[in-house]
Amino acid sequence: MTTPLRPRHAAGHLSRRGFGRLAAIGIAAAGAAGLAPSAAAAASDGQAYYDRARLLAGDDPVLKALVFSLSPDVEFPQVPAPAPLKLFDDLVLLSVGFVHAMALLTDDGIVLFDALEAPEDADAVIVPGLRAVGADPEQIRYVVVTHGHGDHFGCAQLLADRYGARVMMSPADWDLVERTRPEHAPARDLEIADGQDLTLGGTTVRLHHTPGHTPGTVSPIFPVRWGGERHTAMMWGGTNPPGTVAELRTYIGSIAPFRAEMRAAGVDVELSNHPNDYGLQRAEQLRTRPEDGNPFVLGRQRADRYMRVMDLMLRGRLADAEAAG
Numbered sequence: 103m104t105t106p107l108r109p110r111h112a113a114g115h116l117s118r119r120g121f122g123r124l125a126a127i128g129i130a131a132a133g134a135a136g137l138a139p140s141a142a143a144a145a146s147d148g149q150a151y152y153d154r155a156r157l158l159a160g161d162d163p164v165l166k167a168l169v170f171s172l173s174p175d176v177e178f179p180q181v182p183a184p185a186p187l188k189l190f191d192d193l194v195l196l197s198v199g200f201v202h203a204m205a206l207l208t209d210d211g212i213v214l215f216d217a218l219e220a221p222e223d224a225d226a227v228i229v230p231g232l233r234a235v236g237a238d239p240e241q242i243r244y245v246v247v248t249h250g251h252g253d254h255f256g257c258a259q260l261l262a263d264r265y266g267a268r269v270m271m272s273p274a275d276w277d278l279v280e281r282t283r284p285e286h287a288p289a290r291d292l293e294i295a296d297g298q299d300l301t302l303g304g305t306t307v308r309l310h311h312t313p314g315h316t317p318g319t320v321s322p323i324f325p326v327r328w329g330g331e332r333h334t335a336m337m338w339g340g341t342n343p344p345g346t347v348a349e350l351r352t353y354i355g356s357i358a359p360f361r362a363e364m365r366a367a368g369v370d371v372e373l374s375n376h377p378n379d380y381g382l383q384r385a386e387q388l389r390t391r392p393e394d395g396n397p398f399v400l401g402r403q404r405a406d407r408y409m410r411v412m413d414l415m416l417r418g419r420l421a422d423a424e425a426a427g
């Protein structure tokens with residue numbers, strides 16, 4: 103599988119020579135053909151990218167958490183499930199700890215992003231969690247499954263059967279689910295087109311294809327309210343880097359177009375469906391010290407920097423994967 107990739111693999115090194123410290127290596131290699139192989143080996147090292155990502159993250163706990171999460175051989179600590187919490191006036195965190203669902207409350211029902219890992223999570227987490235914040239689980243109209251891994255659609259079919267919710271996934275990940283046939287997979291329902299708007303009540307969610315973590319990962323951008331303020335949130339649909347060079351390239355290829363969509367929409371809020379972004383700590387901060395402001399509102403620049411850090415870390419992972427051959 104790696105053999106047919108080799109020519110593109112080599113070209114990839116050339117195209118990435120514009121990046122920071124690697125630029126000097128690239129110029130040196132171009133100027134001294136005899137040194138090219140060792141220069142190429144140095145350029146394969148992901149460490150230069152990881153260093154740049156760390157520098158960009160600085161002391162920002164959200165960005166530092168992302169660097170940690172995207173580093174090679176990372177082991178995530180076990181985390182307890184948080185109590186349900188309104189991250190915004192119209193967005194509820196419903197989590198088992200290592201994976202979250204989020205419910206967007208609109209004037210005409212609920213859009214649920216992801217559905218945790220098991221059918222039992224409906225009655226253990228989703229339904230009581232919504233009731234705890236004064237929302238009605240019978241109002242769940244759509245379950246937007248960010249991607250076709252089992253920890254994101256666990257109770258989707260149950261919510262469809264019980265409340266008539268429609269389950270949405272990208273065509274590529276409906277295919278993935280059908281190929282892998284996981285237990286509790288929902289029956290194929292609505293397909294998400296790239297850039298599709300899902301409007302419910304007065305709220306419009308835009309659904310972007312951001313393949314990489316899976317072939318059909320979807321990342322939504324949507325409005326949220328906090329006090330009298332309006333904000334625009336994004337949720338990156340799948341963070342953990344995939345294993346192969348081709349998949350890593352696909353992942354990196356999704357970042358720049360999504361950053362452009364974020365800028366166009368004025369995204370100033372970052373959310374994740376796993377606790378890889380200091381999200382659980384921020385949730386507790388919000389729960390205990392709401393007077394300090396909403397820590398999920400990063401502002402536009404920090405939200406963009408989040409994606410730049412992600413881009414650098416993924417380029418490092420790609421360089422490592424290429425070096426490993």
Ligand SMILES: [Zn+2]
Pocket residue numbers: 249251315340
């Ligand atoms: Zn996944």
Ligand SMILES: [Zn+2]
Pocket residue numbers: 201251253254376
């Ligand atoms: Zn997951």
